[in-house]
Amino acid sequence: MTAADRLRPRRTAQGWYALRTLSRSASRTARAAAAGVGRAWERVDAATAPVTGVVSTVGWLVLAAAIGAGVLALSFDWVEFAFVGATLLGALLLAIPFVFGRVRYRVEVELQPRRVVAGERALGRLLVVNDGASPSVAARMELPVGAGLAEFRIPPLAPAARHEELFAVPTQRRAVIVAGPAVSVRGDELGLLRRTVRWSEPVELFVHPRTARLKPSAAGLVRDLEGEVTSTITDHDISFHALRNYEPGDPLRNVHWRSSARTGQLMVRQYEETRRSQLVLILDTEAAHYADEDEFELAVSVFASLGVQVIRDGTEMSAQTERIALRTSTSTSLLDDASRIEASVAPVGLREFARQASRRAPAASIVIAVVGSQLPLAEVRATASSLSSDVQFLAFRAQSGADARIGKVGRSMVATIGELGELAAVVRRVRP
Structure with missing residues (x-):
């Protein structure tokens, strides 16, 4: 082997090393350039936001159509497209004066009452006061209410003048309904330009689940x-x-x-x-374990009814779903948190959920689970078997339209509830 042959591998390695170093340097340079472009774009976006922010989605589409029509008119010498482009651009220009103007409002959003049971009536009140020193012009006020949007026309107001609007809040379903924030909207009638000003903070309305009144020491609750x-x-x-x-x-x-x-x-x-004896109350929120939404709402009502009675009895309790731990200091706080419960894909099965809940409450003597009709009874039996032998397990199974009954699954009691009105009678017969 000649000296040149011995040096060739070293030179090849040095070449690969130099190429790799150059590649890494180019990559770092590209990342630095991309970061610089991103920062520059953020600065440009922040500087132009007061102007571009007032252009609505419809306005951007009209502007794009005007530019496209102008390009076609210049490219193919089509007078018709030139007329279309000029008309669209003129509409945008005519919309500009509508976004100018300044008002000083004091806006209050009130909900009365702040807590209702599903199906009860709740009213809202929007109060607008002109806090400026000069009369205000007519304006449009938008108020999101839950998934909907309420619109109100605010007439011209003299200084310190007030305008009040009343609205009904839909409360047919258990939920936490957010009203607000109230925003005033200035813009043209076509909606090309739109300038909004926020005047209030969101207000929450708690629509509690329906509950059944139970007798003291219900569901075999230990009071010592x-x-x-x-x-x-x-x-x-x-x-x-x-x-x-x-x-x-x-x-x-x-x-x-x-x-x-x-x-x-x-x-x-x-x-x-x-x-001290402690009760653990859990709710299975796995959507697949319920026949429909009404059945899930029945389960939430059963869960809330049991929890409220336990709090009234003064028994120490932990109330949980797979995703949240409910407050149990008062009945109101429990019902407020129950209003937020939603069916979803649970991260763990009932058996593991019950084991975790009982471990978080080491003094637990009773575990009560509220489940749906689609959960196999074998899973209930497995859940009871997974708990400590000194922990008693009860299951309340929501099944819309079914006859109320109490059965035995393994070493645990399973009560089937077809409608909420049957819960009190079933609870009187249940003993862990």
């Missing part, structure tokens, strides 16, 4: 003052268990002095651990 005694032995509790010899580190307040004097050595008290 001092807790339930367990087999766990501890040095600090209420229920006395036995005496044992003193060990270094034991608190002196646990020393039983009379027994110590009798035996001649220090003896300390031991206790059986007691704990």
Whole structure:
């Protein structure tokens, strides 16, 4: 092998290294250039936003059509397209004066009441006050209400003059309905240019689920003052268990002095651990487990009815869906959060969901699950088997139109609810 042959691999490696270095440098340069272009575009966009922001989607389409017609007229010498382009461009120019003008409003959006049960009536009020020193011109006010949009014509107002509009809020379905923000709209009648000013903040209306009134201590809820005694032995509790010899580190307040004097050595008290009973209430929100939307709403109503009664009974409780943990400090907070529950694809199955919920509440003695009719009973049985042996499991199965009944699946009770009015009677018969 000649010296040239020995040097060729080294030169080849050096060439590849140089090529790779050049490629990396070009890549870094390209990324830096792209970032610079992006920053420049952001600055241009921010500078032109006050002008481009008033052009509506229709306005951009009209402008594009005007430019296209002008290009065709110049390219093919078509007078007709020149006339079309001039007409469209003239419409845009005539729309410009409509976006000018300044008003000073004070706008208030009120909902009365702020909380209703699904199906009850709720009213809204829009109050517009001219806070300017000069009369205002007529304006149009838009107010989003849930998925809809309400439009109001505001007449010319003298300084400090008021204009009030009332509107009804649809509350047929459980939901959290957001009203607002109220925005004034200035622009032409064709909607080519549109300038909006925001005047208020969104206001929420809670449409609570329908609930059934249950009797106290319903659904086998455990009510205890001092807790339930367990087999766990501890040095600090209420229920006395036995005496044992003193060990270094034991608190002196646990020393039983009379027994110590009798035996001649220090003896300390031991206790059986007691704990407050806690109920875990869970709702399966997997959309595939319900026959239709009405059945899911029935399940939410059952869930909320049980939760409200548990809070009234004063039992410690945790209420959860797969995605949210509901507040249980008051009935109102629970119902507010229940208004936000939506059916979706649950991230975990019922069995894993129940296990996670019970682990988050280590003192849980009862787990109640509200499920749909499409959930296989085998899954209910598997869920009950996955829980600790000292945790009792109950299932309420929503099935629209079915006869109310109570059955046994494995070691757990399953109550079927066909309509909300049957819940109170079924709960009186359920014992975990």
